Amino acid sequence: MGEKYFQVDKINVKYGDIQVLWDVSFEADQGEIIALVGSNGAGKSTSVKAAGGLVKVYDGHIRFDGKDLTGGNCRKFIDYGVILCPEGRQLFPNMTVYENLEMGACSKEAESRKKETIEKIYSWFPKLKERSSQMAGTLSGGEQQMVAFSRGMMGLPKLFMMDEPSLGLAPTIVDDIFRIAKKVAIEEGLTIVLVEQDVRKALKLADRGYVLENGVINISGTAQELMTNEEVKKAYLGF
Ligand SMILES: Nc1ncnc2c1ncn2[C@@H]1O[C@H](COP(=O)(O)OP(=O)(O)OP(=O)(O)O)[C@@H](O)[C@H]1O
Numbered sequence: 001m002g003e004k005y006f007q008v009d010k011i012n013v014k015y016g017d018i019q020v021l022w023d024v025s026f027e028a029d030q031g032e033i034i035a036l037v038g039s040n041g042a043g044k045s046t047s048v049k050a051a052g053g054l055v056k057v058y059d060g061h062i063r064f065d066g067k068d069l070t071g072g073n074c075r076k077f078i079d080y081g082v083i084l085c086p087e088g089r090q091l092f093p094n095m096t097v098y099e100n101l102e103m104g105a106c107s108k109e110a111e112s113r114k115k116e117t118i119e120k121i122y123s124w125f126p127k128l129k130e131r132s133s134q135m136a137g138t139l140s141g142g143e144q145q146m147v148a149f150s151r152g153m154m155g156l157p158k159l160f161m162m163d164e165p166s167l168g169l170a171p172t173i174v175d176d177i178f179r180i181a182k183k184v185a186i187e188e189g190l191t192i193v194l195v196e197q198d199v200r201k202a203l204k205l206a207d208r209g210y211v212l213e214n215g216v217i218n219i220s221g222t223a224q225e226l227m228t229n230e231e232v233k234k235a236y237l238g239f
């Protein structure tokens with residue numbers, strides 16, 4: 001059996017005594033975009049945190065690019081290019097846009113290529129160049145999400161996980177960010193895991209998707225399959 005580029009293999013996660021993920025598996029090829037959808041509390045954030053080394057799995061494996069990263073700390077994941085853009089953006093509000101971006105260059109290689117990466121980001125989002133010396137906390141929600149996305153990109157991800165990038169934002173801004181994400185996936189082979197409550201938007205961007213319900217993956221398939229799946233339609237697409 002050929003090994004997948006990225007493979008979350010039957011992970012189980014507990015917070016204290018309470019188990020929140022049961023044998024959760026998802027996988028992606030290089031350059032593929034997968035979506036993880038499901039209702040509040042289903043375990044989406046926990047899944048990507050576990051896949052990024054930010055919460056411990058007590059059973060199961062996380063494999064990336066031929067390496068088993070299970071049990072490593074998040075530093076190790078970052079060094080291998082596994083980067084999470086967290087839910088709620090988590091910017092440093094009293095630092096400038098530029099300083100926030102700098103904080104994302106968290107591996108040796110990312111640090112050494114910082115200048116060229118920032119130039120690339122400014123070409124994607126000219127607004128961030130204009131606002132480079134503004135305090136991040138005073139940016140609009142949409143601008144903050146651009147910074148959060150870009151700060152993640154500063155780490156030169158090979159696998160980029162985005163947790164609810166669209167939350168509370170105008171559709172056009174989300175479209176901008178998704179367009180850039182897709183471009184990087186196509187041009188540079190970036191693999192993307194997208195966690196989204198806006199299931200329609202997520203499945204429009206993604207190649208494949210997984211539906212997480214109460215800590216279990218119940219449905220998976222191509223984006224097209226999920227979009228026409230009766231259960232998905234009823235529960236998540238509102239018709
Ligand atoms: N640090 C924590 N300590 C204890 N329980 C937690 C912790 N983080 C999450 N949980 C619980 O784990 C379950 C899954 O939470 P998680 O944040 O992964 O869900 P989610 O699918 O991302 O939800 P949402 O759509 O609201 O962001 C929830 O029942 C939540 O209360």
Ligand SMILES: [Mg+2]
Pocket residue numbers: 044045046087163
């Ligand atoms: Mg969440």
